Amino acid sequence: MASDVVVETRNLSKVYRDFWGRQKVRALKALDLEIRRGEIFGLLGPNGSGKTTTIKLLLGLLFPTSGQALIFGRDATDVSKNERLGYLPEESYLYRFLNAEETLDFYGRLFDMSAADRKRRTTELIDLVGLNWAKRRQLKEYSKGMARRIGLAQALINDPELILLDEPTSGLDPIGTREMKDLILRLKGQGKTVLMSSHLLADVQDVCDRIAILHQGELKELGRVDSLLKVRDETEIRARGLSESAQSEIRAVIERHQGTVLAMDNPTTTLEDLFLAIVRDSEARPGRRAKPEHDPEPNAAPNR
Amino acid sequence: MVHETDAILFADWIWPALLFFLEAAALLGLLALIGGFLVAAFRYGPMAGGDTAYRMIRTGLVDFVSISPRRIAALSWLAVQESLRRRVLVGFGVFLLILLFAGWFLDSRSNDPAALYLSFVLTATTWLVLLMALFLSALSLPADIKNHTIYTIVTKPVRPGEIVLGRIIGFAVIGSILLAIMGVFSYVFVSRVLSHTHEVEVASLKKAPNDPTGAQTGRTSSVLNHRHQVNLDEKGNGSTDIVQGHYHQVTTERDGDKVRYVLSPPRDLLTARVPLYASGLRFKDRTGKGSDRGINVGNEWKYRSFIEGGSLAAATFTFDDITPERFPEELPIEMTIRVFRSYKGDIEKGILGSLVLKNPRTGRASQLITFRAKDFYIDSLPISRKLTDPAGNSIDLFADLVVDGQLDIELQCLDDSQYFGVAKPDIYLRARDASFTMNFVKSYLSIWVQMLLVTGFGVMFSTFLSGAVAMMATLATLVMGFFKQFVFDVAQGSIQGGGPIESFIRIFKQQNVTTQLEPGLTTDVVKAGDQVFMWFMSHVTTLLPDFRHFDDVDYVAHGFDIPPDTILIQLFTALAYVAAVFAIGYFFLRTREVAR
Numbered sequence: 001m002a003s004d005v006v007v008e009t010r011n012l013s014k015v016y017r018d019f020w021g022r023q024k025v026r027a028l029k030a031l032d033l034e035i036r037r038g039e040i041f042g043l044l045g046p047n048g049s050g051k052t053t054t055i056k057l058l059l060g061l062l063f064p065t066s067g068q069a070l071i072f073g074r075d076a077t078d079v080s081k082n083e084r085l086g087y088l089p090e091e092s093y094l095y096r097f098l099n100a101e102e103t104l105d106f107y108g109r110l111f112d113m114s115a116a117d118r119k120r121r122t123t124e125l126i127d128l129v130g131l132n133w134a135k136r137r138q139l140k141e142y143s144k145g146m147a148r149r150i151g152l153a154q155a156l157i158n159d160p161e162l163i164l165l166d167e168p169t170s171g172l173d174p175i176g177t178r179e180m181k182d183l184i185l186r187l188k189g190q191g192k193t194v195l196m197s198s199h200l201l202a203d204v205q206d207v208c209d210r211i212a213i214l215h216q217g218e219l220k221e222l223g224r225v226d227s228l229l230k231v232r233d234e235t236e237i238r239a240r241g242l243s244e245s246a247q248s249e250i251r252a253v254i255e256r257h258q259g260t261v262l263a264m265d266n267p268t269t270t271l272e273d274l275f276l277a278i279v280r281d282s283e284a285r286p287g288r289r290a291k292p293e294h295d296p297e298p299n300a301a302p303n304r
Numbered sequence: 305m306v307h308e309t310d311a312i313l314f315a316d317w318i319w320p321a322l323l324f325f326l327e328a329a330a331l332l333g334l335l336a337l338i339g340g341f342l343v344a345a346f347r348y349g350p351m352a353g354g355d356t357a358y359r360m361i362r363t364g365l366v367d368f369v370s371i372s373p374r375r376i377a378a379l380s381w382l383a384v385q386e387s388l389r390r391r392v393l394v395g396f397g398v399f400l401l402i403l404l405f406a407g408w409f410l411d412s413r414s415n416d417p418a419a420l421y422l423s424f425v426l427t428a429t430t431w432l433v434l435l436m437a438l439f440l441s442a443l444s445l446p447a448d449i450k451n452h453t454i455y456t457i458v459t460k461p462v463r464p465g466e467i468v469l470g471r472i473i474g475f476a477v478i479g480s481i482l483l484a485i486m487g488v489f490s491y492v493f494v495s496r497v498l499s500h501t502h503e504v505e506v507a508s509l510k511k512a513p514n515d516p517t518g519a520q521t522g523r524t525s526s527v528l529n530h531r532h533q534v535n536l537d538e539k540g541n542g543s544t545d546i547v548q549g550h551y552h553q554v555t556t557e558r559d560g561d562k563v564r565y566v567l568s569p570p571r572d573l574l575t576a577r578v579p580l581y582a583s584g585l586r587f588k589d590r591t592g593k594g595s596d597r598g599i600n601v602g603n604e605w606k607y608r609s610f611i612e613g614g615s616l617a618a619a620t621f622t623f624d625d626i627t628p629e630r631f632p633e634e635l636p637i638e639m640t641i642r643v644f645r646s647y648k649g650d651i652e653k654g655i656l657g658s659l660v661l662k663n664p665r666t667g668r669a670s671q672l673i674t675f676r677a678k679d680f681y682i683d684s685l686p687i688s689r690k691l692t693d694p695a696g697n698s699i700d701l702f703a704d705l706v707v708d709g710q711l712d713i714e715l716q717c718l719d720d721s722q723y724f725g726v727a728k729p730d731i732y733l734r735a736r737d738a739s740f741t742m743n744f745v746k747s748y749l750s751i752w753v754q755m756l757l758v759t760g761f762g763v764m765f766s767t768f769l770s771g772a773v774a775m776m777a778t779l780a781t782l783v784m785g786f787f788k789q790f791v792f793d794v795a796q797g798s799i800q801g802g803g804p805i806e807s808f809i810r811i812f813k814q815q816n817v818t819t820q821l822e823p824g825l826t827t828d829v830v831k832a833g834d835q836v837f838m839w840f841m842s843h844v845t846t847l848l849p850d851f852r853h854f855d856d857v858d859y860v861a862h863g864f865d866i867p868p869d870t871i872l873i874q875l876f877t878a879l880a881y882v883a884a885v886f887a888i889g890y891f892f893l894r895t896r897e898v899a900r
Binding site for chain 2: 016056059060061062063078079080082083085087089091093094095097098106107109110111112154158
């Protein structure tokens with residue numbers, strides 16, 4: 001359903017130019033994406049791959065050189081789209097002279113929220129991110145992890161339908177990382193759409209439904225995480241109660257020896273392996289869609 | 305206070321000004337639209353260019369109607385918080401320091417200490433507040449962009465116009481608070497510094513010569529580098545003469561044999577005269593023939609014209625609304641006549657002049673009322689209701705000379721070969737005195753208006769320039785605004801020495817401005833370059849506000865009430881500029897990428 005598409009990019013490209021208009025860097029090349037309502041979508045890529053540029057284009061912080069970025073069907077430069085989205089930047093770019101309550105109250109006012117709503121929402125969010133004990137302290141006294149938490153709280157002040165998280169777990173300790181991932185899953189449970197970019201592959205693997213892998217500004221892979229990680233040309237059999245000698249004649253021998261097949265499936269690789277394979281392939285064959293050693297599932301999202 | 309232009313009434317000013325504003329806004333809007341279309345057409349092709357221009361207009365309108373007072377209030381509050389964080393109160397500390405040490409470098413022997421101190425505090429306040437506004441407004445937005453804090457603002461439903469307006473209002477609020485505090489301190493400082501009294505030196509008192517009533521004269525003690533002469537009536541009451549722009553009233557308190565003379569605080573020192581200016585001014589030449597103007601004595605500034613002494617030349621001022629209710633006892637005439645001497649004469653004495661009050665319909669006139677005029681002085685000449693005509697008959701001011709509230713006052717210079725220079729505001733009736741405190745507040749309002757302008761320009765420049773460059777651009781606007789006439793004169797080539805390139809060459813070669821550059825190709829190129837630069841400069845200067853028109857220091861310093869019309873004109877002019885810089889700031893912020 002078309003209305004299910006929350007984020008859409010069509011042939012989205014971005015070229016950075018210098019003062020004289022000369023091309024400096026082609027940061028994004030003809031990106032086509034669709035992110036549907038209720039999914040957690042991960043943008044993956046090494047440094048300089050175009051992840052943050054994509055997010056900035058989606059937010060209207062940058063203007064596309066060509067192509068189009070649509071959020072809720074509206075152009076990304078349309079300010080009214082911001083009513084329904086929340087954004088956590090790569091670093092918590094907040095006003096350090098405000099305290100947590102003032103910060104959330106300020107951002108609430110930018111959403112034209114009434115004083116009562118702001119107060120209620122501020123209390124809820126400070127509870128949610130666990131900063132009740134430090135809510136009156138200026139943000140300049142916050143640790144990086146605390147700043148990330150209040151950053152997340154400001155991104156959620158308007159109870160957004162779409163949340164864009166740029167490196168959400170960066171600077172968080174393992175417990176904070178776990179809490180952040182739980183929160184992202186909880187947001188999905190509430191029917192919200194999450195677009196996140198991250199270097200931390202394990203985080204992406206843990207929470208994302210679909211991912212796009214970018215390299216040098218190009219889309220290299222796109223699809224469901226479980227499909228992408230499936231190794232199609234191999235079969236994995238897990239069995240119990242088999243003798244050593246029976247292991248050489250897998251299927252037939254199991255039947256013959258009355259063993260029980262517990263699982264029979266393709267094995268999965270790790271996202272880290274997949275990612276590195278794609279990057280290696282991209283460097284070997286620049287400008288071409290990734291062709292890892294194991295072919296992706298045929299019904300994965302089409303290459304545009 | 306010497307006026308250099310005729311006062312303009314708000315009612316006469318507003319409609320032509322509004323029309324000009326609308327025309328200028330329409331023209332600039334159209335130019336912006338065409339420019340935007342051309343740029344977009346060049347980049348994306350004519351169709352896409354047209355679409356971009358259309359979307360820009362549509363978005364602009366949507367943004368305009370979607371402006372939220374709550375968001376603007378939030379952004380203003382943030383600007384206030386940011387200003388406090390930037391230690392804006394340090395400016396106030398500097399101001400206090402200046403006040404503390406003002407006594408070291410202000411001349412306490414000045415003939416007009418009120419003017420001196422008031423000019424000083426108002427000028428110091430103006431520059432401190434303008435510099436503060438300059439720093440805050442020009443650096444704020446670029447700092448937000450550099451620190452990326454702007455990301456969390458523009459990803460909320462905040463319109464670019466709200467960011468511009470929020471900042472202007474926020475900085476105006478902090479400036480207003482600072483200005484109010486400075487105002488209170490300045491007022492207290494000036495009042496306390498100028499407040500004084502004297503003791504009557506009893507030993508100096510002696511009977512007034514040729515006065516059988518028992519009146520006495522004497523002198524006071526010296527305080528603040530001056531003393532007064534005291535004139536007491538037979539009951540011991542009276543007043544002092546006017547020294548350093550003020551006088552004291554004297555009362556006598558008797559306790560048995562003890563006599564104590566008590567002097568009031570200074571009178572007329574901190575005043576706010578409300579003048580009634582003439583509605584018309586006409587001249588007679590040396591033969592007594594009517595003329596629109598007097599003669600030119602070679603003064604480059606042609607606002608005033610001169611009448612020749614010892615001839616039939618005269619300047620006739622026509623006043624309206626002269627009623628017994630307004631002036632029940634006397635006609636308080638004050639004059640600021642310019643004196644042009646063709647020979648030095650007795651410089652201390654002043655030039656002899658005369659006034660004649662005339663019935664504008666019948667021509668009936670009073671006897672000559674003589675006075676001595678000094679340049680740059682306010683001459684005070686109260687005229688009694690009871691007068692005599694040239695034949696010595698008693699006449700009444702209102703019964704015989706005023707017709708339908710109208711009265712002519714004819715000015716003549718009586719000393720041969722000396723000249724009086726006048727313009728319409730140079731003879732006025734001191735209709736009443738307004739509150740000095742309110743006048744002081746009004747002068748701060750004019751500083752506030754200037755601060756608002758600087759803030760607006762600073763924020764506007766900061767939407768597309770980096771902090772340092774935006775600051776320089778705002779400073780250039782301020783400087784060009786204060787020296788607008790000079791920049792115009794340079795741009796139009798009416799100042800010797802040529803344009804900037806030619807001037808630079810002259811400085812480098814140490815060449816006098818009156819000598820011509822050597823003819824040749826280089827000179828032609830230099831002059832052509834200057835022409836282009838000066839054309840650009842004159843057009844840019846036309847668009848900038850003339851900051852001197854917002855300067856009301858002279859009014860307060862010289863004891864004149866700032867006309868409400870002047871304040872209204874300043875306020876509306878500033879609002880028009882703020883509207884313009886808001887629109888430009890919106891446009892640049894809307895069309896720029898805030899991320900890199």
